[in-house]
Amino acid sequence: MDRIKELPEEDRPREKIEKFGAESLTDSELLAVLLRTGTNGKSAVTLARELLKEFGNLKKISEASLQELTSFKGLGKAKAITLIAAFEVGRRASNSLSPKKVKSPKDAFEVIKPLVDKLKVEELGILTLNSAGEVIGIHKVARGGSNRVSVRAKEILRPAVKDLAEGIILFHNHPSGSLKPSPEDIHITEKLKEACKILGIELLDHIIVTEENFFSFKGEGLV
Structure with a gap:
């Protein structure tokens, strides 16, 4: 039996x-x-x-x-x-089956999208990368309301320092579906770029993700 x-x-x-x-x-x-x-x-x-x-x-x-x-x-x-x-x-x-190399904003989007896909609130995080452009780690740093997150540059950079990262890509989602950066998005990008210079870490991009598409600060010449 x-x-x-x-x-x-x-x-x-x-x-x-x-x-x-x-x-x-x-x-x-x-x-x-x-x-x-x-x-x-x-x-x-x-x-x-x-x-x-x-x-x-x-x-x-x-x-x-x-x-x-x-x-x-x-x-x-x-x-x-x-x-x-x-x-x-x-x-x-x-995500850790093999090192993912990020050569373009689209590569970054493909790594990030599964992390924030269909979330009803904004989440902000970073990809940390080595000198070869391979992803060392993926770190979610903050979660906010349905349309905003608030976080300081040092909170964002803490995991990057721990990973000994050469560069980072900031990312967050827009549950609203809008790809347009808010004034807050632009402000945190500028502040983070300044903080990265002090630490010798390169801010490679800031990616805004929606369910279907993405906005790249690098692609638009904003970093």
């Missing part, structure tokens, strides 16, 4: 990983492994299925904020944080 069928439902995904490998699991079973336990008489598998039904698919769950996840009945803060961490590990693993 199949041992998997003899196990409680919430334990079956782990048994399947042992027996057949993680690739054999459905999306809901993978989520159930992360959730570990169910709630209110529901197994982890049932909770995972309901979560998928609510959000639509794994991609949309991976893009959800902590507040959005915890608003789902049965998903407490600990479970939500576990999911957020797991999706971030997956993103970082994908």
Whole structure:
């Protein structure tokens, strides 16, 4: 008799990983492994299925904020944080498969877009690069409201100094869909360029990302 069928439902995904490998699991079973336990008489598998039904698919769950996840009945803060961490590990693993070389604003956009795609709030971060133009690290620095972030130059440059970066690319998203730089965008770019000169780090570009396109300060001669 199949041992998997003899196990409680919430334990079956782990048994399947042992027996057949993680690739054999459905999306809901993978989520159930992360959730570990169910709630209110529901197994982890049932909770995972309901979560998928609510959000639509794994991609949309991976893009959800902590507040959005915890608003789902049965998903407490600990479970939500576990999911957020797991999706971030997956993103970082994908991004670190091989060094990415950035030779153009389009190259930078292709690295940045998966990080901020479909976010409902602005997030600001940097790519740190070595002398060969290879990405050393990707660092999110600040999160703001639906149309703004506020951050100081030293907060932006802290991870660049730690990475011993030769250059950085500043990036942030515009959830509104507008590619036009705001006065604040221009101001932080100018301030950051000045701070970079002091530290011997080159500000290579500032990329504004929307769901479909991007604006490059370098491409427009603004850095």
